[in-house]
Amino acid sequence: MCSDLSDTNHNPGADAARDGDDHPPCERGGRNDPLPLKEPVRDTTALPSEKNPPLDVSTSDAADKEPRSRPEATRPLLDDEAWEIERLTWLEHRDSRAKSNPKSVSSSKPLAAVRQRLESILSLAERKYGVTRIIGGGASLEQCLFLILRRGWDFKKASKAIRILESHYIDWNELRVSTIGEIFELIAPLKCSDLEDRVRRMKTFLQTVVDEYNDLNNDLFRLMEFELLRRFLVGVEILGKANAYVFLQCYRNELAKKNEDEADPAKLLIISPESMRVGIRLGIIKKTQSTNVARQDFWRIMGPSDDYRFQNVLVQHAETFCFPKNPHCKDCFLKDDCQYFKERT
Numbered sequence: 001m002c003s004d005l006s007d008t009n010h011n012p013g014a015d016a017a018r019d020g021d022d023h024p025p026c027e028r029g030g031r032n033d034p035l036p037l038k039e040p041v042r043d044t045t046a047l048p049s050e051k052n053p054p055l056d057v058s059t060s061d062a063a064d065k066e067p068r069s070r071p072e073a074t075r076p077l078l079d080d081e082a083w084e085i086e087r088l089t090w091l092e093h094r095d096s097r098a099k100s101n102p103k104s105v106s107s108s109k110p111l112a113a114v115r116q117r118l119e120s121i122l123s124l125a126e127r128k129y130g131v132t133r134i135i136g137g138g139a140s141l142e143q144c145l146f147l148i149l150r151r152g153w154d155f156k157k158a159s160k161a162i163r164i165l166e167s168h169y170i171d172w173n174e175l176r177v178s179t180i181g182e183i184f185e186l187i188a189p190l191k192c193s194d195l196e197d198r199v200r201r202m203k204t205f206l207q208t209v210v211d212e213y214n215d216l217n218n219d220l221f222r223l224m225e226f227e228l229l230r231r232f233l234v235g236v237e238i239l240g241k242a243n244a245y246v247f248l249q250c251y252r253n254e255l256a257k258k259n260e261d262e263a264d265p266a267k268l269l270i271i272s273p274e275s276m277r278v279g280i281r282l283g284i285i286k287k288t289q290s291t292n293v294a295r296q297d298f299w300r301i302m303g304p305s306d307d308y309r310f311q312n313v314l315v316q317h318a319e320t321f322c323f324p325k326n327p328h329c330k331d332c333f334l335k336d337d338c339q340y341f342k343e344r345t
């Protein structure tokens with residue numbers, strides 16, 4: 001297979017690192033291209049090497065000659081419904097633990113009224129930015145690809161597209177080195193006007209991960225320390241900050257589920273500068289510089305399944321209207337319910 005490494009997504013710096021000679025990319029043979037030699041930055045204490053081998057970067061032809069068969073999944077995918085049930089069960093459990101020690105929200109407003117306001121803000125914002133969904137599979141690379149695909153697209157179709165790609169490609173590196181045309185053909189029957197752009201973004205994302213970690217193991221992010229992962233994902237423009245925070249929330253919930261006894265549910269919610277800014281301006285949490293205080297305030301007013309919605313819509317809102325300086329209040333669909341706007345008009 002001749003890989004399309006010459007498309008606009010391709011990183012020339014990575015080429016130079018990979019190539020090291022005069023061969024044009026196509027002569028090198030697709031998925032066996034050597035990857036950058038940079039050491040992956042991972043939490044190696046949690047990395048059983050035999051379970052998580054590095055990406056095969058050999059230049060041997062053997063892999064091409066082997067029959068195309070997908071390695072057996074170590075973690076079966078839950079279907080959407082099973083995943084949703086599992087997630088909600090956990091969130092309800094978490095919520096009940098948190099509310100066993102209720103304190104009133106820091107403002108003087110009754111808790112129920114503030115909760116209602118948050119719910120109405122989230123619902124309104126979801127109409128604008130789209131309903132938040134994740135797929136079974138937790139904090140995997142596949143989840144990131146889904147989040148890139150699904151924005152502004154039908155959730156079920158995006159989910160189906162991921163399943164098609166997963167069954168077609170041996171691993172995500174094979175998708176990375178496939179041409180946009182090849183990938184497009186596979187999922188084109190699902191119909192989406194800007195599918196080519198989505199495919200391009202997925203490829204660019206995978207290339208960015210390879211450039212940084214020299215690895216495309218589906219479980220790569222699971223093995224990383226949270227802060228390193230946060231810094232990386234939030235900086236990846238092609239993924240988008242809202243998707244990055246949805247993914248990080250997924251990572252944290254998954255980790256908490258594994259260590260359920262030790263998990264403090266009130267600490268699970270990830271607070272970004274964006275969600276804090278929007279929450280304070282809207283007046284649903286009190287003014288604070290402390291993420292811990294903001295987390296507690298948000299936590300007390302959130303419903304059991306609000307955490308992904310929260311990450312998705314508040315971060316998108318912060319990036320679309322509610323900028324740190326000169327927010328676009330006049331055009332904002334939440335202005336009628338916004339304390340900051342009322343104070344300034």
Ligand code: SF4
Binds near residue numbers: 321330332339
């Ligand atoms: S009205 Fe202005 S301050 Fe309030 S949420 Fe909208 S953009 Fe932010």
